[in-house]
Amino acid sequence: MEKKPARAVALLPIGVFLVLYLGLGCLFEYGLKIEMGFYNIPIVVAFLAAILVACLQNRALSFDEKLEVMAKGVGDKNIMTMILIFLTAGVFVGVVGRSSAESVAYFMLAHIPARFAVAVLFVVSCFVSTAMGTSCGTITLIVPIAVAVAKASGFHLALCIGSVMGGAMFGDNLSFISDTTIAACSTQGCEMKDKFRTNFRIALPAALVTLALIIVFSLKSDIGAVEIPEYHLLQTVPYLLVLIGGVAGVNVFLVLLTGIFSGTIIMLATGAVHPTELLGNMGSGASGMFET
Numbered sequence: 001m002e003k004k005p006a007r008a009v010a011l012l013p014i015g016v017f018l019v020l021y022l023g024l025g026c027l028f029e030y031g032l033k034i035e036m037g038f039y040n041i042p043i044v045v046a047f048l049a050a051i052l053v054a055c056l057q058n059r060a061l062s063f064d065e066k067l068e069v070m071a072k073g074v075g076d077k078n079i080m081t082m083i084l085i086f087l088t089a090g091v092f093v094g095v096v097g098r099s100s101a102e103s104v105a106y107f108m109l110a111h112i113p114a115r116f117a118v119a120v121l122f123v124v125s126c127f128v129s130t131a132m133g134t135s136c137g138t139i140t141l142i143v144p145i146a147v148a149v150a151k152a153s154g155f156h157l158a159l160c161i162g163s164v165m166g167g168a169m170f171g172d173n174l175s176f177i178s179d180t181t182i183a184a185c186s187t188q189g190c191e192m193k194d195k196f197r198t199n200f201r202i203a204l205p206a207a208l209v210t211l212a213l214i215i216v217f218s219l220k221s222d223i224g225a226v227e228i229p230e231y232h233l234l235q236t237v238p239y240l241l242v243l244i245g246g247v248a249g250v251n252v253f254l255v256l257l258t259g260i261f262s263g264t265i266i267m268l269a270t271g272a273v274h275p276t277e278l279l280g281n282m283g284s285g286a287s288g289m290f291e292t
Helices: 008-031 043-057 063-074 077-111 114-132 135-153 157-174 179-188 192-219 233-248 252-269 275-291
Strands: none
Touching: 008 043, 043 063, 077 114, 077 135, 077 179, 077 233, 077 252, 077 275, 114 135, 114 157, 114 192, 114 233, 135 157, 157 179, 157 192, 179 192, 233 252, 252 275
16 A cells, blocks of 8 residues: 655644643743633643544545544543543542541651651652652642641751652652553553553652652751641551552552542541542542543
8 A cells, every 4th residue: 555645734633732722821821820821721622623623634534434433543442441540540539538648648757757757748749649640639738738847847848848749750650540651551551560660660769869868958957846637547548559459460440449449438437528528529539530
């Protein structure tokens, strides 16, 4: 079969998407100074506009045939598996919520000297982001704790928040339920545990160097005591189950369902959430994955 010459115009749909999403996002965020400007751009609308441009380009097929081609692409096994994992991961994050992440942080802060509180924030952020699969979610959960630690202990606020951000990026790179991990493994046909092991060899040295620098800066700081509020160590169990199951190579759906069921039981048993609120959190967690 004779190959047709490549044409730059074939990239027009991608260009339309980038202009609408990134262009308007930058305009809102930096030009109009709208807070969270990118989140005001409906990504689905940008995708639909790009799809429309693609449909208008190819005149060799009828509109019905184009719909059939798109349906086959959307219905691909890898795509459907990826979407289902995204939604299940979102439900898991919605179930465990903020209190579980706080329990991890306060447990470690309670058992490690206050001088190493910033190092604890880094390690906790690594753990939580690996378990949750989201760096932004981890930052949202742990930064308020970092601010409280900075005020109570005397550590510089930038150091505390920077440690959280560094740990969040480390864990997001390794997580079994991260959007990038799911997409990479689903489309490339590799095992999640193999991807984890490969990334771990890359990310661990950087994390150890970062942790060493944090400890050096911490030892040079004058600090006070850190007040530890009440926490429930039992709420960390869903995170541990997800991490252990992922490393062991258990099917990701089984791992996430185990985390969801254990998290549901524990969160209700500890009184961290009301049953009706828990259902709402599940829905919010799943809908939060739409941005992915």
